[in-house]
Amino acid sequence: MxxxxxxxxxxxxxxxxxxxxxxxxxxxxxxxxxxxxxxxxxxxxxxxxxxxxxxxxxxxxxxxxxxxxxxxxxxxxxxxxxxxxxEVANLRGANEKLQRDVADLQRSQKDTQQRLHQFEPTTVQVDGMEFVAEPKERQDYEAALGVFRSGKFAEAATAFDGFVRQYPQSGYLPSARFWLGNAQYATRDYKGAIDNFKALLAANPNHARAPEAALSIANCQVELKDTKAARKTLEDLIKVYPQSEAASAAKERLARLK
Missing domain, CATH: 1.20.58 (Methane Monooxygenase Hydroxylase; Chain G, domain 1)
Structure with a gap:
């Protein structure tokens, strides 16, 4: 110093x-x-x-x-x-809790949106047609189709008949009538099948299933021993839907009819 x-x-x-x-x-x-x-x-x-x-x-x-x-x-x-x-430790803990809360909230929102989505109409495509369907409507149609594919034709006929009555304005209606007619044909309800196939053709003549429906009408008429009506149906099918696979099958059936 x-x-x-x-x-x-x-x-x-x-x-x-x-x-x-x-x-x-x-x-x-x-x-x-x-x-x-x-x-x-x-x-x-x-x-x-x-x-x-x-x-x-x-x-x-x-x-x-x-x-x-x-x-x-x-x-x-x-x-x-x-x-x-x-203080930093407390803030870190609070931040981690906040992140967990945000993650929980996001999962909750996602679950809520998924549940709400189950009740919202959705756009579907069936047999070349695109339309909006309610979730319950779609569920009932797919359930009936599942019964048909399982080979339970009587139950399928009941399911599709109930669908047609419950959803008369549904976009599924032409397809539902087609499968209803096939279920009735399988259970030998030929007249009921003809009625449903004709209803499909009258309301939706350009539907993808229309040529098959016409061919199915002819098959029902053959089963009913109405050969004249069957021949007329097949001739009309070939004339209206000449490029369809059903028209090719109709030509073969005509050749076998006496």
Missing amino acids: AGYVHPRAALRALTVAACATAALWATPSYALFEDGDARRAILELRERVDALTQSSQQSGERSSTDAAQLRRSLLDMQTQIEALRV
Whole structure:
């Protein structure tokens, strides 16, 4: 430290000065100072030593005070850091919980939308026709078709007959009549089958199933021993739907009819 003199060094300086003064008194012929001057010099040296000692003590006290303040500052900083760590941990936990809540909400919304979608009309395509159908309407049609494909034709006829009555304006109606007629044919209800096939042709002559429906009418007429009506039906089929597979089959049937 600039200007700082250790007390011991000051004391040594005072001792040297005292020895020098004593030497001066011991040799009067070479004395440079009088008694009063010597005493003043000694007093000045003492004052300087005292001042230096006091300054050193004050510097020590200031150093102790600065060290104590530094320790307090470090403790305060450590306390603040720990508090920040706790706050960050709490925020991280809150953020993770928020993310879980958002994920749960998104799943809930998705589930809700899926459930709502089950009750919304949808666009479907059946036998070349595109239309909008209610979920229950589609479910009933597919259920009836499933019964038919399982070979339970009597149950299928009942299911399709119920569908036709329940959904008279349905886009499924032509296809439902076609499968109803086939189920009736399989159960030998030929007249009922003819009625449904004719209803399909009257309402939807350009339907994809129309040529097959006409051929099925002829088959029912053959089963009913009405050969004349069957021949007329087959001839009309060839004329109206000449490019269809049903027309090719009709030509073969005509050749076998007597």
